[in-house]
Each structure stands twice: as structure tokens, then as C-alpha cells.
Amino acid sequence: MKKIDLSAELKGNSYPGRGIVIGKHADGNHAVIAYFIMGRSENSRNRVFTLEGDNMKTEAFDPAKLVDPSLIIYYPIRVLNDITVVTNGDQTDTIYDFLKCGGTFEGALRTRTFEPDPDNFTPRISGMVDRKTGDYKLSILKSANNNPASAQRFFFEYTAPLNGEGHFIHTYECDGNPIPSFSGEPKLVSIDGDIDSFTQMLWESLNEDNKVSLFTRYIDLTTGKFETRIVNKNK
Secondary structure (H helix, E strand, O other): OEOOOOHHHHHHHOOOEEEEEEEEEOOOEEEEEEEEEEEOOOHHEEEEEEEOOOOEEEEOOOHHHHOOOOOOOOOOEEOOOOEEEEEEEOOHHHHHHHHOOOOOOOOHHHHOOOOOOOOOOOOEEEEEEEOOOOOEEEEEEEEEEOOEEEEEEEEEOOOOOOOOEEEEEOOOOOOOOOOOOOOOOOOEEOOOOOOOHHHHHHHHHOOOOEEEEEEEEEEEEOOEEEEEEEEEEEO
């Protein structure tokens, strides 16, 4: 697979929707996670990321303007021992609960499907990373060409990831009406730079009108300690 320039990829797409990047830093010592959200409607744009211990949640920036919280208020990040889970919806909790009871990432997601938001039927994208090994998984649950009668589930597993490489998956292929779902394998990208430069690169590459919030985390694969950055357009 050809490695793409993550900044150029984001700058060339006005609406990838929600996106997850997971990989191993070029230094070989850190797992890297990024998650961003974008929005076209006032309700989708009325959000901020907030830390809650090791976890992260979305909240309404202006509670008075919140219309329907069901698909926009959730925990994108949950940590269970050595595992960090990242998703674009409440399937974070499904995965967390399955893992806590001895289940699997895949088993949890087989109980879920795409979001019930016609006509887009937004895909559910999910990932998890093991801080002991740096191994990670990604998944996308989507409809068959926006047909809600057919659910498709795809799982991708990355064992012994190479230094400086990661993968990027997002909900939408591009803007549209209805919005076309992401297709193909997660995209191979480079992972390097310190957390501040990495965060800045991502934030500045996202479409100015549509970007809402960004989360990044660097996890030390030896100690388990981590650094986190959050950028919210609404301040």
C-alpha cells in the first residue's frame, strides 16, 4: 500500500466527517491516537471535547441549542487497563463492556451496525490499541451504498506495527447529499513529530468551515504514561 501525506489528504477533502488515526511513532516508543469530528449542521457543530480522567467525552458547547443528543454526545475515548478504545459513537461503551467481560473488539461490533440517520446512514468507525505492544485494530460498520437493508462490517488488524507508520480511517469518502461512506482499506500514513506539531498539523489541515474538535494522545509503550491534546473550535 502506498503511504499518503496525511496533511495533503485532509486538505483535499472538505468533509471526511469523523476520523481516526492510530499508529506507532517514528521513535518506536509511543503509540499514537488521533480522533477528530466535523459538522455541517448547527447541532453537529455545537460540540466540544472534554477530558474525564483518562477518558474523553463530547459535550454540547451551548446546551440551549442541543437538539438531539443521541448521535452526537458520547465517549469517543475509553481506557481499560492497557487498552484504549476510540470510536465515533456510543459503540465505545459496547466495546469497553465486552472487553471488560472477556469479550473481543470484533464480537462487540458484531452486535452493532451503522448509525440510524437517513439518508446518510453514517458509518461507525472504531479502533483500539494495546499500550504494551502497540498493536492496534480498526473497524468500519456501514450500509451497502446507503441502503439500510444491508449492513457491512469490516475489521483490520495491525500486529507489530512498523515505526513511523499508522492508518487513517474516516466516515465519509467526501462531501455529498447523501454523503458517500468511506470505502476501501484504512489509509497508510506517516507518524512522526512531537505531539504539539502533530496536533497542529492535523488541526490546520482540516477544513476551516467544517472542523469542530480534535483529540490526540501519545502513549509511552514502556511506562504506559501518556500526553493528551484537545483542540476545540468552540471556546
